[in-house]
Amino acid sequence: MSKSDSYEDIVKTRREENFAEFQDEHHGIMHRFQHTLHVTPALVPLIVLVLSIVIFGALLGSRFFSPFALTLILQQVQIVGIVAAAQSLIILTAGIDLSVGAITVISSVIMGQMTFRYGIPPAISVVIGLAFGTLCGALNGLLISRMKLPPFIVTLGTWQIILATNYLYSRNETIRAQDIEANAPLLQFMGTKFQLGGAVFTFGVVFMIVLMLLMAWVLRHTAWGRHVYAVGDDPEAAQLSGVNVKATIMSVYMIAGLICAFAGWALIGRLGSVSPTSAYEANIESITAVVIGGISLFGGRGSILGALFGALIVGVFTLGLRLLGADAQWTYFFIGVLIIAAVAVDQWIRKVSA
Amino acid sequence: MTTPILSAKNLVKRYGRVTALDHCDFELMPGEIMAVIGDNGAGKSTLIKALSGAVVPEEGEVYLDGKRVNFTAPTDARDAGIETVYQTLAMSPALSIADNMFMGREIRKPGLMGKVFRQLDRKAMEDFARQKLSDLGLMTIQNINQAVETLSGGQRQGVAVARAAAFGSKVIILDEPTAALGVKESRRVLELIQDVRDRGIPIILISHNMPHVFELADRVHIHRLGRRLCVIKPQDYSMSDAVAFMTGAKEPEQQDA
Numbered sequence: 312m313s314k315s316d317s318y319e320d321i322v323k324t325r326r327e328e329n330f331a332e333f334q335d336e337h338h339g340i341m342h343r344f345q346h347t348l349h350v351t352p353a354l355v356p357l358i359v360l361v362l363s364i365v366i367f368g369a370l371l372g373s374r375f376f377s378p379f380a381l382t383l384i385l386q387q388v389q390i391v392g393i394v395a396a397a398q399s400l401i402i403l404t405a406g407i408d409l410s411v412g413a414i415t416v417i418s419s420v421i422m423g424q425m426t427f428r429y430g431i432p433p434a435i436s437v438v439i440g441l442a443f444g445t446l447c448g449a450l451n452g453l454l455i456s457r458m459k460l461p462p463f464i465v466t467l468g469t470w471q472i473i474l475a476t477n478y479l480y481s482r483n484e485t486i487r488a489q490d491i492e493a494n495a496p497l498l499q500f501m502g503t504k505f506q507l508g509g510a511v512f513t514f515g516v517v518f519m520i521v522l523m524l525l526m527a528w529v530l531r532h533t534a535w536g537r538h539v540y541a542v543g544d545d546p547e548a549a550q551l552s553g554v555n556v557k558a559t560i561m562s563v564y565m566i567a568g569l570i571c572a573f574a575g576w577a578l579i580g581r582l583g584s585v586s587p588t589s590a591y592e593a594n595i596e597s598i599t600a601v602v603i604g605g606i607s608l609f610g611g612r613g614s615i616l617g618a619l620f621g622a623l624i625v626g627v628f629t630l631g632l633r634l635l636g637a638d639a640q641w642t643y644f645f646i647g648v649l650i651i652a653a654v655a656v657d658q659w660i661r662k663v664s665a
Numbered sequence: 666m667t668t669p670i671l672s673a674k675n676l677v678k679r680y681g682r683v684t685a686l687d688h689c690d691f692e693l694m695p696g697e698i699m700a701v702i703g704d705n706g707a708g709k710s711t712l713i714k715a716l717s718g719a720v721v722p723e724e725g726e727v728y729l730d731g732k733r734v735n736f737t738a739p740t741d742a743r744d745a746g747i748e749t750v751y752q753t754l755a756m757s758p759a760l761s762i763a764d765n766m767f768m769g770r771e772i773r774k775p776g777l778m779g780k781v782f783r784q785l786d787r788k789a790m791e792d793f794a795r796q797k798l799s800d801l802g803l804m805t806i807q808n809i810n811q812a813v814e815t816l817s818g819g820q821r822q823g824v825a826v827a828r829a830a831a832f833g834s835k836v837i838i839l840d841e842p843t844a845a846l847g848v849k850e851s852r853r854v855l856e857l858i859q860d861v862r863d864r865g866i867p868i869i870l871i872s873h874n875m876p877h878v879f880e881l882a883d884r885v886h887i888h889r890l891g892r893r894l895c896v897i898k899p900q901d902y903s904m905s906d907a908v909a910f911m912t913g914a915k916e917p918e919q920q921d922a
Contacts, residue, residue: 551755553769
């Protein structure tokens with residue numbers, strides 16, 4: 312090597328050896344706070360949830376701060392909460408699913424119609440409904456993972472298709488609650504109530520909480536869960552590190568479809584009846600819960616428990632403002648503020664300065 | 666002469682009308698650092714991707730240890746013991762160091778929790794990751810669960826090299842490992858590469874940085890117009906000769922390595 316080539320010799324001998332040290336350095340309280348939030352993203356919505364319960368509790372006293380009222384919130388958010396679990400999975404892969412509400416309602420309609428139009432035993436009808444929801448998810452997954460169409464467009468299309476199919480197939484008929492109660496009580500199973508002290512729970516609420524905890528565990532402690540995050544973070548990198556990106560996306564949409572079908576079952580329990588015009592707003596409401604819950608719309612970041620907190624925050628505001636006698640529009644007003652604040656906080660957390 | 670550990674014959678790959686690999690040959694001997702240099706668009710990346718399974722060549726054969734192999738995915742090459750550190754590093758920034766090291770080859774817990782519930786053995790993975798990083802002197806890691814995005818460029822490269830060194834039993838491919846790094850960080854990574862070679866694992870090094878290539882490589886594969894132009898020994902030629910070969914300003918006399 313000629314002399315002119317050895318310009319790097321100086322750093323071979325004279326350099327500081329601290330290049331690859333991994334030290335947790337913290338500069339001040341804000342930085343530490345930011346780091347904590349970065350590591351546990353569900354913390355922000357949890358703080359907001361606790362604060363909003365405390366504030367409404369202070370304003371309303373025991374009317375709000377009672378086991379009955381607080382568990383009423385759980386019952387009111389159960390459908391959105393279950394659907395939000397499905398939406399979280401999809402948003403973690405940097406996708407979005409606008410068809411979740413439609414899948415929910417068509418699954419409930421199929422469970423009802425199978426029983427009442429064809430006389431199939433309710434247990435089998437429920438299984439058929441769950442299978443149909445999974446199938447709808449599989450259709451989304453196929454179009455997104457194999458045909459590489461953008462999730463927004465695919466689910467915008469399937470939302471309309473599934474919803475239209477729902478109205479055509481059900482002939483826009485509602486199955487009355489009394490009929491279900493008399494002939495197929497299993498369909499209302501998720502609505503079964505039980506009491507603990509003054510608190511009233513339904514199996515649907517229990518299902519929502521168990522589902523959230525289960526998914527949180529799966530996402531954190533299984534290879535599949537880590538792959539969901541990796542695919543949402545950087546699909547190229549995930550592919551090169553040996554993750555089967557297509558299969559992961561496919562499985563996410565199928566599981567989301569299945570969860571929505573369970574939400575459809577819970578919907579029968581909540582309403583008592585099977586109505587083809589219900590739950591159509593669950594898509595926007597679930598996205599709201601997920602965003603307020605601090606899951607990044609860009610994928611790969613956030614905790615599914617955040618979505619549960621997000622759904623509960625919406626429930627607390629809805630009930631709290633109604634008990635305060637405020638116009639219902641104030642609820643939407645504050646939800647709008649919360650959505651924007653949540654995304655702003657997300658951006659701030661992602662700014663990880665060295 | 667010993668048999669090459671990894672070799673390729675007559676590889677062809679076209680992208681539409683562009684021929685990225687034009688009947689290209691390649692040979693890597695055991696225990697050596699083979700640098701691959703070439704002008705932009707000469708087909709270096711495609712050659713590397715063909716060897717690492719990220720691209721499936723239309724024609725030609727790849728041999729590992731003298732046996733014919735057919736890689737259709739990066740995981741195939743990995744299972745065969747070929748690890749690649751891509752220029753983009755192929756890491757998920759939001760996930761931890763340990764998560765990234767084990768991406769796609771996670772360790773499950775033994776017994777019921779692992780088999781039925783498929784629970785990951787986090788402790789084993791973290792211990793292994795910590796061990797491998799300290800083997801390569803990338804230590805004082807206090808938090809192996811730190812997100813990769815909180816690391817500097819050199820640290821990320823270090824983690825990526827450590828991942829390759831930990832799992833690559835046959836060959837390690839490094840694509841532009843120093844391109845994005847400062848001078849000091851580059852030096853550290855170059856030392857890492859030599860450490861890995863000293864453990865007996867042969868390395869394919871793709872680089873634009875001639876001083877780095879001439880310092881590290883045992884032999885240099887010069888790639889031009891989608892094929893191997895020649896293989897030279899760095900002590901026989903100057904850097905300007907190498908640049909002249911790869912740009913076509915000068916023709917090599919003979920295949921001499």
